[in-house]
Amino acid sequence: MRHRQCGIVKVDACIGLTVAALGGLLALGLSGISFGAGYDRIGPRFFPYVVAVGLLVLGGWFLAAGFLRKQAAPLTTSETGMEAPVNWTPLIYLALALILNLLLLDRAGFVIASAIQFWLVARAFGSRRLFRDVFVAVMLSVICFVAFSRGLGLTLPSGILEGIL
Amino acid sequence: MHGFGVALTVGNLFWALVGVVLGTIVGILPGIGPALTVALLLPVTFQLDPTSAFIMFAGIYSGAMYGGSTTSILMNTPGESGSMITAIDGHAMARAGRASAALATAAIGSFVAGTLGTIGLTFAAPVLVEFALSFGPAEYFALIVLGFTTISAVLGDTPMRGLVSLFFGLALGLVGIDLQTGQARYTFGVPQLLDGIDVVVVVVGLFAVGETIFLATQKQEDLSLTKVRGWTWMTRADWSRSWKPWLRGTALGFPIGALPVGGAEIPTFLSYWLEKKVSRHPEEFGKGAIEAVAGPEAANNAAAAGVLVPLLTLGLPTSATAAIMLAAFQQYNIQPGPLLFTTNPELVWGLIASLYVGNVMLLVLNLPLAPLWARLLEIPQPFLYGGILVFAALGTYSLNNSVFDVGLMYGVGVVGYLMRRADIPVAPAIIGLILGPMAEQQFRRALAIAQGDGTVFFTRPLSATLLTLAVCALIIPALIKWIAKRRVTAP
Known part of the structure; x- marks a missing residue:
């Protein structure tokens, strides 16, 4: 569980890592999808590709935001969010x-x-x-x-x- | 008119009643909302005739809006996100011993707004259908993209967090057999994944399991129920201060609900802000101004009716509940959209007529009985959440009689808990899961028609407009919400 390793301060970095990891997983899985019959110009790989890229970009954004704290969006519900102690x-x-x-x-x-x-x-x-x-x-x-x-x-x-x- | 013939049969009246009662209950209880309830009922309603099932679902949806206000006013803990604003002044009124007046203005306002909203739906839907008939795959794709961005931007604190949720949903939507070519994607050799991940599994996981884990690990707070002292009916002054906010709330709620900008939350913020602006005694706001209950409550009910406009005419859900209702349509092999009005007029008009009927039922159920409903809150928390999890497992298992689904649902629940901790809204994930495959299909269809010419989305004027709006939508609602929130919380 990646989340536990991150300090509670770096919520955005945690999100970034997890999201980027999911994007990476999708990207790796792309090769497992065989192309369709061929008459379709956009094959079954195209959308997974878009989603994977989207996740990687989002992950990068959050990682950047997490490490450059100034850009991170303030959490409005901080007392119920990641900052709250876990029981x-x-x-x-x-x-x-x-x-x-x-x-x-x-x-x-x-x-x-x-x-x-x-x-x-x-x-x-x-x-x-x-x-x-x-x-x-x-x-x-x-x-x-x-x-x-x-x-x-x-x-x-x-x-x-x-x-x- | 024919719709009333459908809605007023004994059987359908019964299902409408079941729906509004269930809706009121889940609206009042914290932790269960209309989306989760409809999801859990899907396997059970399979044997039901679709018209009856949807009449019940619509009842649940509008009932939850009524019930949510009761919890907000009496306990200061909104059972529904659309009732958040109501809690501020509603609870202040309750503390001042005017709980019944607050409950009354909320219930009557909801009735007025719900009825006017339904009238709006009755007249707006056919117009939109005419318009939507000219849509090709390119327009549909652009529309779905617009839905994606507005929903991500509106729900949650920042658009980026909404996008994370959306893309998580899109990723889940990829799992299973590709509709166009029959290729398996991301199934990891698990046969149960070939059919894709059922939206019920995800909704139940995110809302029931995620929420339960979240609440169990939070500090337990005392739930204090404000006793309704006496029965002070709305005074003449209350009436004269309520009716305009009802109408203004409706005027805000319905169009915002109907446009694909998602949900019932924004109009309540706007309504509060507007009422404070036009009020002759703005100093009372925050301390129990009746306008601040009347306006937002009307706004959220009108928005609930408004949300049905894009759902029925375009097949475009703009809230989690609408998304699960779309999944319900798909289970019955019915595709909502402009054609639904010609292929299934019984269903559509019966459903719309049942909204009028349901509103009357809700007024009768809620106006005198609100204190009684509030006693539901005396169910001990351990039992409430124990029960929710048992029902979650039951509903998910019954989908395919498979323990695998239950395990998957628990897994999604753990993710939902982490999302909750990280302040990521869960609704965009559900929208992404259900609309993702539709977007892909329309995209590929549009390209096939244009013979692979990718510019088709920008050369067709309507599609280009929608895509431009989609980009604006990422920026503008965040701005509106920010301003509205500031106005509300500013002293």
């Missing part, structure tokens, strides 16, 4: 919430995956009432599952609770 505990809970959800969705099923996710997100937002949170988490997941799969005909993975729900 790490909720980030860990949220990362767990997202990763576990991905791992469990197919294997354990929607209800279990969602209930765990809900509980972890609630913890990330500072809730510490275990029983209440788990209760709400399970209720919400079960209701969603029943309402959306039975009521609206969506196919949600039932996982290990197959046959019970």
Whole structure:
């Protein structure tokens, strides 16, 4: 993660690096696109080329702005922007919430995956009432599952609770 | 007239009601907006007849504008960016015990502006359709470029940050099979990427996941809800001070919303500035002037109606919600644009008629019930965001029944969080994702017609004009916004 390495002061330089890196990635990928049938004067490579160049130019602009601080645009919402301190505990809970959800969705099923996710997100937002949170988490997941799969005909993975729900 | 026949059937009235109720709810709740709601509903509404689905979406859009003002006035935290200005004087009025008068002028102003805006849409749309029929691919391309620059310039603090977001969206839009030649681009051998990145994945990721991470890592602040004391209805003085701002707000909001300069934010700033300028008691502004609630609220609702003009007649979205509605049209294999009015008159006029109906519903729902709606804010934050993420995963998974999409959505969410931290607006990315492939298609079509002659964009007068405007658009709105903001924040 490039962002963590940059100091909080150099927001613009961070943007510049990331944007230029994305542009570079697109430019590298250009060679992987084969030309079309040939009757088209502008092939499938043209737009990716434009976007890549655009990103590289923007990245350069932000890098320049980041290093020549005077040209950098002042942030109007600085207290909510990059200058604000990051709270790490909720980030860990949220990362767990997202990763576990991905791992469990197919294997354990929607209800279990969602209930765990809900509980972890609630913890990330500072809730510490275990029983209440788990209760709400399970209720919400079960209701969603029943309402959306039975009521609206969506196919949600039932996982290990197959046959019970 | 025929549109009312469509809109007034029991089924469609029901969907309009569902839409305005949902819209009010998401307008009030912080963290969920109309764009995210429509995105999450897309997979669910698949079985629905398109007319009903769009009637519901339109209800969500206008409902969110009403709901946003309630949060601004009672809590000083706008649920919607279009209600930012309302918060200043609206909340001051609420603290002075005049919350219900502020809520009333906002609701009635929204109704007046929404209705007038819809009338404007009814009459402006056919005119624009006539005009748009003469558009060729070169003009469309120029128009999309104009949309790109105006949207990047208007949303966010600086045009450069908007452009970063736009190009991120354009890059995402490249992924998948090239429409013209069938070549796979940037799919990295992943079969799920061949169809491209779904706009729902991106909208849900940026708005739901990005926002949730952002808020969870911020310092938790106390949400204090100002109690509505008593029921002091608008006085005679309030009425006489409100009606002109309503009309002026409408006059500002509708055209600005309709022009491809994007969104409901700018007209609210302009309206505030104008009201302060013409007011006989400018010293009250910032301390609870009713004009400062009436004008901007009318402006944002009129702009919401205005945004539908380019969306329906040209297929050009100028806000995140309009972009996701365009994606919805595409899911139904309907292409908005001038032809839509002849191929699908039921849908278009039914949709427009439902806006009139929805406005009446919203007035009835919001005028007496605003304090009740505000109780939604008592949902504890942990539950609110826990629920948002569960719905985000549910909606994204249901798109293609694929966990891959959910993972992609979370990835986009992390990017959205970083963008939020770096003060980069997310809406241009969505516009870029949806309009990028369209721009490419029109560009290549125009060149094919001109037999490879690249000057075609500058020799056709209309296309040349639009491209010139696009360049101006990068400079001018930033200037207007800067001036308007200065006037508003200046003591």
